[in-house]
Amino acid sequence: MIEAVGLTKRYGAKTAVYDLSFQVRPGAVTGFLGPNGAGKSTTMRMILGLDQPTSGQVTVCGSPYRRLPNAPRQVGALLDAKAVHGGRSARNHLLSLAQLSGIPARRVDEVLGVVGLQDVAKRRSGGFSLGMGQRLGIAAALLGDPQVLLFDEPVNGLDPEGILWVRNLMKQLASEGRTVFVSSHLMSEMALTADHLIVIGRGQLMADMSVRDFIAHNSAGFARVRTPQGDPGQREKLSAALTGAGGQVLPEQDGALRVTGLALPRISDLAHEADIRLWELSPHQASLEEAYMRMTQGAVDYRSTDDQKAGLQPDQLPGGPVPLPDVPEVPQQGWYAPPPPAASPPGQPVSAATAPEAPADAAASRPPAATDPTQPEDPR
Numbered sequence: 001m002i003e004a005v006g007l008t009k010r011y012g013a014k015t016a017v018y019d020l021s022f023q024v025r026p027g028a029v030t031g032f033l034g035p036n037g038a039g040k041s042t043t044m045r046m047i048l049g050l051d052q053p054t055s056g057q058v059t060v061c062g063s064p065y066r067r068l069p070n071a072p073r074q075v076g077a078l079l080d081a082k083a084v085h086g087g088r089s090a091r092n093h094l095l096s097l098a099q100l101s102g103i104p105a106r107r108v109d110e111v112l113g114v115v116g117l118q119d120v121a122k123r124r125s126g127g128f129s130l131g132m133g134q135r136l137g138i139a140a141a142l143l144g145d146p147q148v149l150l151f152d153e154p155v156n157g158l159d160p161e162g163i164l165w166v167r168n169l170m171k172q173l174a175s176e177g178r179t180v181f182v183s184s185h186l187m188s189e190m191a192l193t194a195d196h197l198i199v200i201g202r203g204q205l206m207a208d209m210s211v212r213d214f215i216a217h218n219s220a221g222f223a224r225v226r227t228p229q230g231d232p233g234q235r236e237k238l239s240a241a242l243t244g245a246g247g248q249v250l251p252e253q254d255g256a257l258r259v260t261g262l263a264l265p266r267i268s269d270l271a272h273e274a275d276i277r278l279w280e281l282s283p284h285q286a287s288l289e290e291a292y293m294r295m296t297q298g299a300v301d302y303r304s305t306d307d308q309k310a311g312l313q314p315d316q317l318p319g320g321p322v323p324l325p326d327v328p329e330v331p332q333q334g335w336y337a338p339p340p341p342a343a344s345p346p347g348q349p350v351s352a353a354t355a356p357e358a359p360a361d362a363a364a365s366r367p368p369a370a371t372d373p374t375q376p377e378d379p380r
């Protein structure tokens, strides 16, 4: 069990972690999520006694890490896979760690086998790929057969087979009754791996709940509805009818509307009553990734801006604009298959009266609409 109470860390004027309280329980994989700079690594370093809290405290198995008797046998961690003496072989690196903690040498060969590095055990770790380095870091974490394990971005650099292996390893460790605390940016991976989530933003707790509850609390189901492509008037008319009936309507990047607050049959009836043809009406549930993005969008420190390519656009270069090739119209073939919800984040409201508020900076981070090969018509 890991327990943080009022954990706060300041670096000069920067508050990296503020008043964080949570428990990480044994027998489950707990995912630790947050945007870049949210304070995940700082929190993990404080759990491991590598950083002193400015105030508050964090304990592992009831004691601060530094007061744990033979801590490496109780807690294993992968924080920075690159923090290895590159001139040493993988086996010698693990042997030196084992000797420091009174762990028998045969355990080194066991963990090398567990992480699949037995064939390269004698190679200098400085020549390892990112994925091999991650495996070596995981081997070091497993060395003392600890009850509590912390992994900071363990799948970073791993190939699909490696990601699957880490997923199964985390689950197995938890099923053995261990406490497994793992940070990741890969929401889809966390949805498959974690039982419980702790989400932080700008150093503060945003959610502490099961994955299932997280999705249910943060992502209402919604409908996607699409009117004929070449007739924006129909779309506006439908939007007004749905809003008038109490629905919330947001336009999506591909021209469809995202509707919440109305059941699908009601949307269909309203469209029929307004004499509007529909090309799509489909139910959706937001993914963990979308629920997470929705929750943390106000706590993101680093946002990209559109690349203006100043001075590089064809009409800014000598010779003038390059004409676009003609694209023939493609008639609709059967039923339109929508992209998954994650591919189409909510956009700006149709009008101020029809949609909930969007953060002022949301538009700045939105990429320009991509060409959708599934579009039935091309407006060009």
Ligand SMILES: Nc1ncnc2c1ncn2[C@@H]1O[C@H](COP(=O)(O)OP(=O)(O)OP(=O)(O)O)[C@@H](O)[C@H]1O
Pocket (backbone or CB within 6 Å): 011, 014, 015, 016, 034, 035, 036, 037, 038, 039, 040, 041, 042, 043
């Ligand atoms: N030693 C330090 N000195 C000053 N500021 C620091 C220090 N360590 C972290 N910070 C700042 O504290 C904040 C939290 O950083 P931290 O590395 O914990 O975030 P993170 O959630 O792990 O980010 P990422 O997902 O990018 O790894 C950041 O603004 C970071 O710049």
